[in-house]
Each structure stands twice: as C-alpha cells, then as structure tokens.
Amino acid sequence: MAVYTDISEVELEALLAAYDAGSLLSYKGIAEGSENSNYLLHTTKAAFILTLYERRVDKADLPFFLGLMEHLAEHGVSCPLPVRRRDGEVISEIAERPAALITFLEGMWLRRPAPQHCRQVGRAIAGLHLAAQGFALSRPNALALDGWRDLWRKAAPRADEVEPGLSEEVEADLATLGRAWPGDLPTGIIHADLFPDNVFFLGGEVSGIIDFYFACNDLLAYDVATCLNAWCFEKDGSYNLTKGTALLAGYQEIRPLEPAEIEALPLLARGSALRFMLTRLYDWLTIPDGALVNKRDPMEYVRRLRFHRQIRSSSEYGIGIT
Ligand SMILES: Nc1ncnc2c1ncn2[C@@H]1O[C@H](COP(=O)(O)OP(=O)(O)OP(=O)(O)O)[C@@H](O)[C@H]1O
Ligand SMILES: N[C@@H](CCO)C(=O)O
Incomplete structure (x- = not known):
C-alpha cells in the first residue's frame, strides 16, 4: 500500500x-x-x-x-x-x-496482459516518444549508470543476504555495462517506468498512461527494453517470445527502430533489469517489514539479468535487423 x-x-x-x-x-x-x-x-x-x-x-x-x-x-x-x-x-x-x-483516468491495469496488449503497449510507447518531441524542458535520467552505482554502493554490503553471490554478479554487470553502454543512439523523452500498473485499458484498448515521475531524457530504445522486462516475462521467469515479438512489432509500426538500436537491445535490457533490481534491492533492505508499502521482489529482476546476460542476438527477443 x-x-x-x-x-x-x-x-x-x-x-x-x-x-x-x-x-x-x-x-x-x-x-x-x-x-x-x-x-x-x-x-x-x-x-x-x-x-x-x-x-x-x-x-x-x-x-x-x-x-x-x-x-x-x-x-x-x-x-x-x-x-x-x-x-x-x-x-x-x-x-x-x-x-x-x-x-482521473478511466480504465484498469492488467494483471495478466496478453500478446495483443503488448502490441498496443509497443504502439503507445512509440506514440509517446514521438509526442514528447518538442517538449521544452529536459531532465537527465537520475537512474542511469551513475545512479545505479550510487544505489549499489548503499546496497552492496548486504546484497548477499538476498542471494549468495549476488555481489559478484552485480559488480560484473556494472563493469560490463560501464564499458559497453551505447552513447550514440537516438534520444528523447522516455517514460522510464512503463510497467503494466502504469497503463490502463478499457474494452481491450489502451485508455491511458500514468505515473510520469521517472520520465527523463535518455535513449528511446532503453524505454523499449524496460517494456520488454516489464511486460514480456512470465511469473516463472521465462521470456515470452510471442509477447516480445508483439511489443516490438507494435513499437515499429509507429517508430521503426534503427539497426543500431536493435543491436543494442540485449545490453539495454540488461541495464534496465539492473536498474529495477537495484531500486528493489535497496527498498528490500531499507524499508522495515510491516511498513504499509509494497516491497517488490529484487529476485525477479536478478533472474531477468541472468536471462539477458546469455542473449547472443536481438532476434531472441523477437526482432530481426532488416
Ligand atoms: N490519473 C489517474 N486516474 C485514475 N487512477 C489513478 C491515476 N493516477 C493514479 N491512479 C491510481 O493510483 C495508483 C497508484 O498510482 P501511481 O502508479 O502513480 O503510484 P506510484 O506510487 O507512483 O506507483 P509506482 O509503484 O507504479 O511507481 C494506480 O495504480 C491507480 O490505481
Ligand atoms: N515499477 C517499479 C516500481 C515503481 O517505480 C518496479 O516494478 O520495480
């Protein structure tokens, strides 16, 4: 709550x-x-x-x-x-x-989105990226690499309480992402937290997007990667290729991704999974049990991180470079 x-x-x-x-x-x-x-x-x-x-x-x-x-x-x-x-x-x-x-926006968020909803979310996020062009203000992403490192400094001493060996995994991710993070992809305003609970549906159609309080200027494809993490994994931690394919196709109907953006997807998805793992881990370790707050499980995102680490090509997410 x-x-x-x-x-x-x-x-x-x-x-x-x-x-x-x-x-x-x-x-x-x-x-x-x-x-x-x-x-x-x-x-x-x-x-x-x-x-x-x-x-x-x-x-x-x-x-x-x-x-x-x-x-x-x-x-x-x-x-x-x-x-x-x-x-x-x-x-x-x-x-x-x-x-x-x-x-007040009418609609409800979906606990169990299906591929057709993922396609619509892909379209909605691309529409948002295009509509945000021309907005006069800008805001750097406070939860990009430096923000991840800050969170990690605070959470690291107790990370292995959550999962033995987690420290070593995260150190390796931070080093890899720090070296390889792409600097030259298209940027713009991104939502940065487009999880199912922030998209309302009414009669099977997207009726609205809420919760813009992480919005910032960053790589557009990073927002797509966050959506893959938030919408296309099942409760058991497996990636649903049908949902991923639908979400990416929906996005491309409105804003085709550049080849370099497609190629960067595994890295971006890994960075995004690390970002949500770290905020969850920090909250997990600092919010007292019994507080009236939803504590989200960092392990869900540790599993996504492990998945993204072993991806060899973006086609495994359901997209090809044409
Ligand atoms: N404009 C709106 N119209 C209708 N309901 C809304 C609106 N804004 C928020 N809500 C309701 O409030 C809930 C929490 O809103 P919101 O997601 O903005 O909170 P939050 O604390 O920032 O959550 P999050 O954990 O997703 O960051 C939503 O799930 C929804 O039920
Ligand atoms: N969407 C975030 C929480 C709030 O921003 C998460 O699932 O960790």
Missing part, C-alpha cells in the same frame, strides 16, 4: 479552495503504488487524483513531470492532466508535502 501521509478532510477542503474543481464529497487513500501517496477524490464537479510526492521525487523536478503531462495530453497521448489552481499554479502543498491534483 502506498499512503505514506494521512490527510484530513479539513486539509483537503482548504486545498480545494485554491482550485476551481468543486467542493469535496468524498476521498480515500489508494492502496496501489509504491512511490507516492495517492488519494481518489470526488468533488461536486468530477473525480480527481491527488498525489503527494514522497521518497524519490525531487520537488525541483515537478515542473518537468507536470509540464510533460500537459504537453503529451495536448499532443494526443491519453494521460492525466494536472489541474491548475486559480492562481495558475499546478503545485500545491498539503501535510508539508508537495502535491498536485490531476484528472
């Missing part, structure tokens, strides 16, 4: 007074998610989500995230729209946290 901060109806009514969003009818904390506190609000005008930024979100980045959502919505991507206050601002404060009111 992710409700780190409790808020009262009195605080909420005071907050809503700054907006033209109606008056409060009801509210409740949302159990899902792990990074921020989210509340579902019903007002006399509509339903909204109120997000209180916690943990990894730096307040200085909020204009980028919220501005990006506005830009994407204006360019045809279905995503929440930040609600402006009467004074024109989008960032508020409640319970000593920075907060934003955003529009």
Whole structure:
C-alpha cells in the first residue's frame, strides 16, 4: 500500500479552495503504488487524483513531470492532466508535502496482459516518444549508470543476504555495462517506468498512461527494453517470445527502430533489469517489514539479468535487423 501521509478532510477542503474543481464529497487513500501517496477524490464537479510526492521525487523536478503531462495530453497521448489552481499554479502543498491534483483516468491495469496488449503497449510507447518531441524542458535520467552505482554502493554490503553471490554478479554487470553502454543512439523523452500498473485499458484498448515521475531524457530504445522486462516475462521467469515479438512489432509500426538500436537491445535490457533490481534491492533492505508499502521482489529482476546476460542476438527477443 502506498499512503505514506494521512490527510484530513479539513486539509483537503482548504486545498480545494485554491482550485476551481468543486467542493469535496468524498476521498480515500489508494492502496496501489509504491512511490507516492495517492488519494481518489470526488468533488461536486468530477473525480480527481491527488498525489503527494514522497521518497524519490525531487520537488525541483515537478515542473518537468507536470509540464510533460500537459504537453503529451495536448499532443494526443491519453494521460492525466494536472489541474491548475486559480492562481495558475499546478503545485500545491498539503501535510508539508508537495502535491498536485490531476484528472482521473478511466480504465484498469492488467494483471495478466496478453500478446495483443503488448502490441498496443509497443504502439503507445512509440506514440509517446514521438509526442514528447518538442517538449521544452529536459531532465537527465537520475537512474542511469551513475545512479545505479550510487544505489549499489548503499546496497552492496548486504546484497548477499538476498542471494549468495549476488555481489559478484552485480559488480560484473556494472563493469560490463560501464564499458559497453551505447552513447550514440537516438534520444528523447522516455517514460522510464512503463510497467503494466502504469497503463490502463478499457474494452481491450489502451485508455491511458500514468505515473510520469521517472520520465527523463535518455535513449528511446532503453524505454523499449524496460517494456520488454516489464511486460514480456512470465511469473516463472521465462521470456515470452510471442509477447516480445508483439511489443516490438507494435513499437515499429509507429517508430521503426534503427539497426543500431536493435543491436543494442540485449545490453539495454540488461541495464534496465539492473536498474529495477537495484531500486528493489535497496527498498528490500531499507524499508522495515510491516511498513504499509509494497516491497517488490529484487529476485525477479536478478533472474531477468541472468536471462539477458546469455542473449547472443536481438532476434531472441523477437526482432530481426532488416
Ligand atoms: N490519473 C489517474 N486516474 C485514475 N487512477 C489513478 C491515476 N493516477 C493514479 N491512479 C491510481 O493510483 C495508483 C497508484 O498510482 P501511481 O502508479 O502513480 O503510484 P506510484 O506510487 O507512483 O506507483 P509506482 O509503484 O507504479 O511507481 C494506480 O495504480 C491507480 O490505481
Ligand atoms: N515499477 C517499479 C516500481 C515503481 O517505480 C518496479 O516494478 O520495480
């Protein structure tokens, strides 16, 4: 559950007074998610989500995230729209946290996505990459190689408690990725966390994308690699080639990958698996048991790392260089 901060109806009514969003009818904390506190609000005008930024979100980045959502919505991507206050601002404060009111998106995320959903996600992510072109702000990826090394420094001393030998594996990955990480592939704004719980479907179609709080400028194909990790592995850790093929084909329908991007996929997928393994490992070791937070299993991503290490060609993901 992710409700780190409790808020009262009195605080909420005071907050809503700054907006033209109606008056409060009801509210409740949302159990899902792990990074921020989210509340579902019903007002006399509509339903909204109120997000209180916690943990990894730096307040200085909020204009980028919220501005990006506005830009994407204006360019045809279905995503929440930040609600402006009467004074024109989008960032508020409640319970000593920075907060934003955003529009409510209909739909649900899929616990068991099928290949046709993966194809749609491929299309959606390519659409997002194209729609984000021209957004005026930029933000470096805080969870790229240097960020991974920082997380690793903090988690390394206890990593072998989670899996004996993990330290040695991660040291080798960091060294390989540090040497071989591609520097010359197409870049742009990426979502960087497009997991199934961040894509809503309605009647079998993508109805919207949420949670832009890791969005940043980085390699576009790295976002595709993250989607392969998040959408195309089964619970038993095996790669589902049909899903991978569908996701990559969907992406290429909208934005064909360059040969160099295709060739780099095994490395990018390995880097992305390491990134999610490290944030999960850090949380696993630092969040106390019993805290009201979803702790995600780092071992799922250790298994993905092992898979990507033995890939010899991108065709094993379901794509060929033509
Ligand atoms: N605009 C929205 N419309 C409808 N529901 C939303 C919206 N934004 C968030 N939610 C709900 O809140 C939940 C958590 O939101 P979100 O994924 O942004 O939180 P988070 O803590 O950043 O999670 P994550 O662990 O994925 O980073 C979502 O699963 C969804 O149920
Ligand atoms: N999507 C991330 C968590 C939140 O960003 C993970 O599954 O580790």
